[in-house]
Amino acid sequence: SDLGPRAMYLALENYARQKGMLRMKAYFISNVDPDDAYGVLNGLDLSETLFILVSKSGTTLETLTNETLVRNMIKDAGLDPAKHMIAVTSKTSPLANSKDYLDSFYIDDYIGGRYSSTSAVGGAVLSLAIGGFVFDRFLQGASAQDGQARERDIRKNPPLLDALIGIWERNVLGYATTAVLPYAQGLSRFPAHLQQADMESNGKSVNRFGEPVNYKTGPVLFGEPGTNGQHSFYQLLHQGTDIVPLQFVGFSTNQGNLDFEVKGSTSREKLCANLAAQIVAFACGKDDENPNKRFDGGRPSSLIYGDKFSPEALGSLLSHFENKIMFQGFAWNLNSFDQEGVQLGKKLATQVLSGECTGALEAYSKMFIKR
The missing domain is CATH 3.40.50.10490 (Glucose-6-phosphate isomerase like protein; domain 1)
Structure with a gap:
């Protein structure tokens, strides 16, 4: 898949450009x-x-x-x-x-x-x-977080703690969807990568022994960087009929050296202000006599926050979510490392291309392919 490498490259492109390392x-x-x-x-x-x-x-x-x-x-x-x-x-x-x-x-x-x-x-x-030394720093960050994933004390094991919170939200509270909301433009494609990593790994209805499960497994995952998402799907997150747990990601500083002040605050300060505002708004809500303007609150969220959006931070962030997915797969007794769900479509597509199809598959193939 290109989703991972694409997300990692885009995450470091501005960093490399600002440092004069973009080759x-x-x-x-x-x-x-x-x-x-x-x-x-x-x-x-x-x-x-x-x-x-x-x-x-x-x-x-x-x-x-x-x-x-x-x-x-x-x-x-x-x-x-x-x-x-x-x-x-x-x-x-x-x-x-x-x-x-x-x-x-x-x-x-x-x-x-x-x-x-x-x-x-x-x-x-x-x-x-960008350079092999930058990739090495990315790996160092991932390795450090992998080390934390081996920590037996759950309080010192962020991926395991995150995984258990997700299981509580999915299996106890019954929430079917999770949103990953990075307040960092460099992570614009990171939610798409996590969507594949999570849903392809734990979107299973049989356990690792091939037996049907009688409990919910992986959630539907989606996301978009802030503040863009605020103007597209946050309406549903705030006032929709389904509660969607939220995972925010943010950093204290931006990667590039471009920032400017408008009306008493910089662009970076506005971004961070929106991040703080959304966390509180989702949690606390706001009462109003007009039901259309009432926010119930009670929307659960977590926050991963760092100082600098560096190669090490990116590697650590990736490792965190990979280990979270792995731990949830263990808890649900799934094989998180296969993806049989993608195979049927491939086989049927091969039949269409070879002309060896009948019934509905033949009808649709004639509709789409003009030979």
Whole structure:
């Protein structure tokens, strides 16, 4: 998946730019929709572009389709694709040691895409774009938080404590949804990555022994950075009929050196003021004679707050949520490291493309594909 590496790169892009460490700008192509590739490739100088092909199995249809498209464009530009592409894959994949790539980097077979940001998958793009030493600092932050996840005292184990709070909200209070709300623009794609990591890991209705469960498992997760989310879906969070637990993330300082004062306060101060205001508003609410303006409050929230939004902080934040997901999987007795739910659609799509489909699948395929 590109969600993790994309989220990590975007989280550090402004930091690297402000420090003068941004070596290369990274773009991502993941959707098999050709408009995704077109939107990225149009306007790029291919002679100065390096492509990173990421596929653990080396057989992922979407990835190989986009690779073929890219190779053809490189050839059309009079260039050698082998000099403009590297591969990140497993040692057992068809891509391993191929002469079609400038170089190959390897990930272990047991690492799923949603947990690969700290592997060569994230390492390749972050090291090339920002620098290997920055990626190393990112790993140091993740490692430090992994150490905390091994702490036996729950009061000193933030991921475990967070996991148990989430289980209480899901299984005791019956809340079906969680919102992750980072008050940091660098984390604009972090909720999307967590959405995949959490829902693909613990969105299961059978336990790790293949037996049906009779309790609720992973919640629906979504999010958007503040203050943007305040002007889109916070209305439902404040006054909707369903209570949605909230996870806020914030930092004391911004990554860039751009800040200015308007009407007596800086942009950073306004952002932090909104974060404080939302936490209190969700918790305490506000009474009013007009029911339309009444806020019941009682919306539970947690806060992860740091001083500087650094590579170490990002690694620690990622590790926190990965370990939280793992602990919840343990508690629910799930296999948080498979994703059988994505396989059926792939098989049916293969049938459609081969023309070997009947019934409703055939009817829909004729509607969408004009042969």
